[in-house]
Amino acid sequence: MKPAESQTPLTFRDYASALKPVWCPGCGDFSVLSAITKALAELALRPEEIALVSGIGCAARIPAYVNAYGFHGVHGRALPLATGLKIARPELTVLVTGGDGDGFSIGGNHFLHACRRNVDLTYIVMDNQVYGMTKGQASPTTEPDWERGKLTPGGPQINPFQPLVIALASGANFIARASSSDPNGAARLLVEAIRHPGFSFVQVLSPCVTYRPEQRHWKKLVRPAPVEATDEPARAARRLLTDDSFNIGVLYRGHRKPYQLAMGSAGDNLTLIEEEFST
């Protein structure tokens, strides 16, 4: 990380690291990276005040491309790692980035409990309904009839995981959907997600142009959510269950108090943390 040398306002360019992304040209993740850097600039956070944590996958490469603290961890384990970091260093703004396979399959159980614990994190999932890095296998969010994956001839034939519904049911405090076709709009949602206390979950529709080239048309399907975000879980559940996955915007804003240690800091008492999490 390159620390900011002065207190002069930073622009989104100051949050880009020197590394060049290796994503396929046309990948939606470029826009998500742009949205993240714009959001950080709008929030006027210094690089040394930010940490990005990820697991494995194309989307999980983002911490390397952002000028901030970064941790590229193991597959599916970004959320517990980020949870520990936030508890130990509550002054940091902690973002977690990854894809649908990393977050909802390998890390699926962590996703449930991160929502439940409601630690003040922002989880950004670039959802392209495919495992791109491992060459195009069906992921938890793949449609049942997607036939192009060689491991699933005839399609997965099982209902896709519903990440927003699951997040709501598990206790996430802020739920939104963005589109990589609108990086500026995604930046606005990320700013709101980061500011909202507790666990914020933002699904970003981010096409995989290599294994799901048909997803280039998503930009023509997305639309603003027809109604304002609600703070009533039951109403949000009804909306999300009938949602066709292309409504963009904030879909739920909760009021749960974020998890934090009852006393002292994480460094003071490890036993206390274990007790807190076991309750």
Added chain:
Amino acid sequence: MSTHPESQKTGVSVIGSVAELLAHSLAIETEAAERYACLADQMEVHNNPEVAKLFRKMAEIEAMHIDHVHQLSAGVELPHIPPWEYQWQDPESPEAPHDGDAHYLMTPYHAIELALRSEQRAADFFAAVAGSQTTEEVREMATRLAEEEREHVRLLEQWLARLPRPDEDWDEDLDPPNLPD
């Protein structure tokens, strides 16, 4: 009016001052320069040096345009505008080539075509401001900026005319880097 969900705007008529217009112009040129540099990086990573060099050149040209906007803005305090509140029609900045239009096998023809579309969008944006219900000063500046963008369009059209058209199968890769398993 924007048709995109996260960029619903009331139209370009809300640009009510020259300072605001110049802030838009600066953002447009900055985003374009950044996007071209990013595309150049992508083409270098994917071993397409000819197009990488071209995008790098475009980034340099856009950097000169940034300097030009700074000159126009001398003595003017530009307002800070959050990225989602810019008054352009498209969800993306008009002059920035769209990320989704890039391909690792694209040819110089495609690259200039991409740049041409972007410059045309910028010209359209400034022309829309010039034709909107705003102050005479804003209209004058917008007209000037639109004409500058049209000049860029003409230059790119000439450039494009000198380039060979790509073959029909330009994107066919007999040894693709990402074969499905």
